[in-house]
Amino acid sequence: MALADSLNTYRGGADENGHFGLFGGRYVAETLMPLILEVEQAYNACLKDPKFAAELKHLNTHYAGRPSPLYFAERLTEHFGGAKLYFKRDELNHTGSHKINNCLGQILVARRMGKKRIIAETGAGQHGVATATVCARFGLQCVIYMGAKDIERQKPNVFRMRLLGAEVRAVEKGTATLKDAMNEALRDWVANVDDTYYLIGTAAGPHPYPTMVRDFQSVIGEELRTQMQEAEGRLPDSLIAAVGGGSNAIGLFFPFLDDVGVKMFGVEAAGRGLKTGEHAASIAGGAPGVLHGNRTYLLQDEGGQIKDAHSISAGLDYPGIGPEHAWLYFQGRVEYVSATDNEALDAFQLCSKLEGILPALEPSHALAYVMRAAPKLPEDHLMVMNMCGRGDKDVFTVAEALGAKL
Amino acid sequence: MSKVEVRAIDAQGNRITDRFALLKKHKRAGLVAFVTANDPTPGVFMDILEGLPSAGADLIEIGIPFSDPMADGPSIQLSSQRSLKHGTKIDDVLEAVSEFRRSELATPIILMGYYNPIYHYGDQEFAEAAAKAGVDGVIIVDLPPEEAEELNVHLRANGIAMIFLAAPTSSDERLPTILNNASGFVYYVAIAGITGTATADVAAVETAMARMRRHTDLPVVVGFGIKTPEQARAISRHCDAAVVGSAIVDVIAQGLNADGKPDPTLSTKVLEFVKTLATGVHGAWP
Known part of the structure; x- marks a missing residue:
């Protein structure tokens, strides 16, 4: 599968349009486009701000235990x-789990954007728990979408999220797993564009998420x-x-x-x-x-x-x-x-x-x-x-x- | 080449322009009726599709079903699932369009869907097959202008309009990005949300239309959140055409029995509802 022996760098992506070669990009409905462009702008501003890096490092050390x-x-x-x-x-x-690394980073971005309501999808519940945790820590409203099938097989995590003050919404649609939870979170976001930040848990989704999650991880x-x-x-x-x-x-x-x-x-x-x-x-x-x-x-x-x-x-x-x-x-x-x-x-x-x-x-x-x-x-x-x-x-x-x- | 075939080829790519010119001449707004391909069954869908022009639909939007319709509310999600139960593929959708074109050459057909089925089919192959079937325009919900060029080059080469969405969240700075490569018409999404949920706000649409008109001379069609003939009439006062989707699809859903079998009068009921919508829209302009 290798196209050449090796490239000058494998760390250059994503490009300005969020592409890693043929992959990545921003394939979202127009209603969401301005939002993800806003997230990108906010994230780029954080990268340039030494205070952001210091704040994240402090939390990683004293809150997450890194x-x-x-x-x-x-x-x-x-x-x-x-x-x-x-x-x-x-x-x-x-x-x-490692999920906290990304959640601490993104919650700081969301706070700088002035967002008051955080939504996230979760499969095993680890990202849901990490998101609920950082929302509790910073006093933000938290809604977690989780497939009904996953809720059944990850009951301890569901209870954990509720203890942390999050609302867990069961997704019965489609196959009732992670992909359907992500569909529902995107539908929520598109309907609550003003106050809501979507805290994606994996290195996927529209640009800048794959890059941002990678950087925090x-x-x-x-x-x-x-x-x-x-x-x-x-x-x-x-x-x-x-x-x-x-x-x-x-x-x-x-x-x-x-x-x-x-x-x-x-x-x-x-x-x-x-x-x-x-x-x-x-x-x-x-x-x-x-x-x-x-x-x-x-x-x-x-x-x-x-x-x-x-x-x-x-x-x-x-x-x-x-x-x-x-x-x-x-x-x-x-x-x-x-x-x-x-x-x-x-x-x-x-x-x-x-x-x-x-x-x-x-x-x-x-x-x-x-x-x-x-x-x-x-x-x-x-x-x-x-x-x-x-x-x-x-x-x-x-x-x-x-x-x-x- | 028969006369009918020549007309079909001449009409390619111009049906949308011709239709809006005709609406303008008659000084009235248009109705865009949305149905998902093969919903609830291929047979009933074909009856509905062929009846739409005489029921008063000025343009027809056909949904290509997708397993993960992220911008759609429950009504259209369920209609996609009903369609996928029949194994509906892009070729089936295009066959239905060809069948429709045997008797109806003037009403524009717009396909609406998500990118993955088309990408998997092949951009060029899709554009060629769609043009051959008599498709006039394409709306791909998850293909914003930044990602659209790959497909758009093939659509342009085959005389198919690429129709972009503009939303309440699209700023004045962003509108040129959307409109620069748009053709056919612009689809203004009336609500920040998914299809078939909130109700479009007439005053907000009026303000938005003034903003759109500053940026483009293309016809502006408004959709999302228009459910009743009265709403359709109120919205149409401010735009070139109004789209009704979920409300039509809901009439289909209501006409299914517990096993999902359609009631024998279903297509008639759907077309009757479309007639009331058309009456609303066509009487909107003074």
């Missing part, structure tokens, strides 16, 4: 008998760079992250994109298996198309209708992927692989038993790939997996899948 540790997974390394495995521990952040990779220098005195050899929309992965990858010696793997959810058609692997099983404001790889049928995604992980259950990932795939810079529901469940249990860490089902997919790749690599290969969320929210789903009664 930097997250870089942890040598000694027993898993021993178990695999190959690569030296590290976890970037973003599950230790306040609210239990890049703190993961930037910290890792320093931490790996301290731990090993050099750069890692490979980076591994789960990919739904792809925000934790792009945050890990982006600071290393021009270090061509660092190999990168995005792990898509293969659900019940790529051949069954019941999966959420937009790159492995999709084609380029346009949805939710951007051009990217999408699961779709021969008539261009969006297909249902399937994954045991609600956070990966989305029929698309962020446009920068689509471009990195197209350029051959990042390799996209996949792991099934069952492989993720195996990884979930292995990590719990050997490391005493319950991973969320999303990074369990990344770990499933590590289980395949690490044993074949030499001992001096430094591998870093993003532990982007903790698994407490998933215990009911895992219990059901394993046939355990609680």
Whole structure:
């Protein structure tokens, strides 16, 4: 798939129209165009303001608990008998996942824009919880759209959001999952243009969201760079992250994109298996198309209708992927692989038993790939997996899948 | 080449202009009737489509169904789902247009939809097939002018108008961006919101029209939030044509039994409703 050996830079996107090569852009109805242009303007002003960076850094340190540790997974390394495995521990952040990184950044943008009402979509509920958290922290009204099916399988997070003062609105339409929650959030935004800010949780959607979310999540990779220098005195050899929309992965990858010696793997959810058609692997099983404001790889049928995604992980259950990932795939810079529901469940249990860490089902997919790749690599290969969320929210789903009664 | 075929080719691309010229000559506003292709069934849809011109629809908008219609309210979402149950694809929509064109050559047909099905079909292939079927204009809800050129070059080459939306949120600074590449007419979205929900405010539309007229000589059509003949009449006083969509689609939804089967008089009921809308609109101008 590589078009050239390597580009001058892989960190140049998006261009002024929000494109990453053929991908990205601003495919929204005219009513929303002025709004997203306003968000872009506000975000660009924040980038130029040292006070913004300082305020965000302060919150990251004192509220979210950054930097997250870089942890040598000694027993898993021993178990695999190959690569030296590290976890970037973003599950230790306040609210239990990497989602808080982006929410803190965007809530500061929304405040500067003078917005009083925040809306967001959520799949697993991690982004919903992180959004509800920052809204509580800053005293802003919060409405979360969540698919009815996801509400059913992520009950603890739904209750958490309500405790934080958010209104959770169930979306029964379509497939009642993340994509439908995003449709409803966009419909809300278009009807409440004056006071509302849409806090998108993944590195997808219309420009400037993919770029803005990536920038706020890049703190993961930037910290890792320093931490790996301290731990090993050099750069890692490979980076591994789960990919739904792809925000934790792009945050890990982006600071290393021009270090061509660092190999990168995005792990898509293969659900019940790529051949069954019941999966959420937009790159492995999709084609380029346009949805939710951007051009990217999408699961779709021969008539261009969006297909249902399937994954045991609600956070990966989305029929698309962020446009920068689509471009990195197209350029051959990042390799996209996949792991099934069952492989993720195996990884979930292995990590719990050997490391005493319950991973969320999303990074369990990344770990499933590590289980395949690490044993074949030499001992001096430094591998870093993003532990982007903790698994407490998933215990009911895992219990059901394993046939355990609680 | 038969006389009918020659007329069909001559009319290509000019039907919209001709229709607005005719409306102007008769000193009246026009009615744009929206229906989703193959809703509720291909047969009933065809009956409705063929009856629309004599029911008083001056232009017809046909919705291409999409799984994720982000700018649409519940009525049109459900109509898309009904259509998709029949497996409706772009070729089916174009076939319906060809069928319509066998007997009706003057009424402009505008396709309205979302970009993904068209992108997947192929921009050039779509433009060529649509022109051949007798389509006059295209509205793609999620294709703002910034992203539209890729499709627009092919539409232009095939004599199809690219119709852009302007919204209450579009500023005076932004309107030229929208209007510079517009053709056919401009579609003014009367409410900040999705289709079929809030009611369009007549005073706000009047103010908006004055603003639009400063920026363009193209006919201005107003839609979103127009539900009754009275509202259609009130809005039409200030613009060149009014679009009614969700309210027509609601008549279709009401004529379905519990199993989703259409009542045998459904197409008649829909066309009767369109007649009342047309009476409202056509009497709007003094």
